[in-house]
Amino acid sequence: EAGVAQSPRYKIIEKRQSVAFWCNPISGHATLYWYQQILGQGPKLLIQFQNNGVVDDSQLPKDRFSAERLKGVDSTLKIQPAKLEDSAVYLCASRTRTASSYEQYFGPGTRLTVT
Amino acid sequence: GNSVTQMEGPVTLSEEAFLTINCTYTATGYPSLFWYVQYPGEGLQLLLKATKADDKGSNKGFEATYRKETTSFHLEKGSVQVSDSAVYFCALTRNNAGNMLTFGGGTRLMVKP
Numbered sequence: 001e002a003g004v005a006q007s008p009r010y011k012i013i014e015k016r017q018s019v020a021f022w023c024n025p026i027s028g029h030a031t032l033y034w035y036q037q038i039l040g041q042g043p044k045l046l047i048q049f050q051n052n053g054v055v056d057d058s059q060l061p062k063d064r065f066s067a068e069r070l071k072g073v074d075s076t077l078k079i080q081p082a083k084l085e086d087s088a089v090y091l092c093a094s095r096t097r098t099a100s101s102y103e104q105y106f107g108p109g110t111r112l113t114v115t
Numbered sequence: 116g117n118s119v120t121q122m123e124g125p126v127t128l129s130e131e132a133f134l135t136i137n138c139t140y141t142a143t144g145y146p147s148l149f150w151y152v153q154y155p156g157e158g159l160q161l162l163l164k165a166t167k168a169d170d171k172g173s174n175k176g177f178e179a180t181y182r183k184e185t186t187s188f189h190l191e192k193g194s195v196q197v198s199d200s201a202v203y204f205c206a207l208t209r210n211n212a213g214n215m216l217t218f219g220g221g222t223r224l225m226v227k228p
Contacts, residue, residue, distance in 0.1 A: 004158060042119070042204055042218025043159070056215070091158070101214035102149050102206075106158030 002026065004107035006092050012113045018080040021110045025073070025094030031055075033104060034067055034077050035091040043091055049075065050097065082114045117142040119205050119219035127225045128195055136190040136222045138179075138205035146207040148172075148181055148188040149216075153202045162190075162203070195226045 005024040013019050025032050030051050035043035046065065048055040051072040060067065064083070069075040079086055089111050093104040122137040140146065150162040150172070163172030168183035177192045188205060205219040 041220050042206070043216075044218075045215055048215075093158075101208055102147065102161060102164060102216060104161075104216070106160070108156060108158050 004092055004094055004105050006107040006110050008110060010111050013082055015084055015114050016081040019082055020076050020078045021090050023075045023092030026105055029094035030097040031095045032069060032075050033093040037089040037091055084114050087112055087114045117209055117217045119207055119217055121205050121219035121222050124223040125225050130197055130226055130228050131194045134192040134195045136203055138188045138219060140186050140207050142207055142209050146209045149206045150179055150190050151204040151206060197226045197228050200224055200226045
């Protein structure tokens, strides 16, 4: 089966610009996650969706970050405006609704560099 | 809160050497513990897990034992291969945190032929 797809793989922007990342989860996976992985640190959960509803966005910096999953399949994560500290790899992961939380399938990530 | 601490890398070994990557955790109650691996250019993959004290998780020659008394979950492999070169992440989940995964900072392993 196809894995979790993410695009773009790399993005370089200047601070105060906007950027969007796209994720296509594995077919049939109702639960979707976005993580931020800063260099030298482990992934940190930003937001969790169940179908098109938000389950947990307590760690999402809502003043500049937004995410949506309008049709319960693909998802986009947006940063507007970007700051230098947003430089990181953004990971998308998905799982079936009934799978355990640790049984997530991760995409390869989008590496964002903010200059 | 919950946290995971891993030894800093990179860890550089010769092929067939013994591997240990240390992991300790802080959590209330009884978390479930995991090791994930990230090969170059790929997404994280679950390597092994242990859900209660004294459980031993194993996969692909890797092992880790859930030690409640020392709050540790060290990853070991008796004989590493070049293909084991990757970044390894220790992680935990707790029921009182919505089973959210909490990751350590990762340890890069480099195996030389």
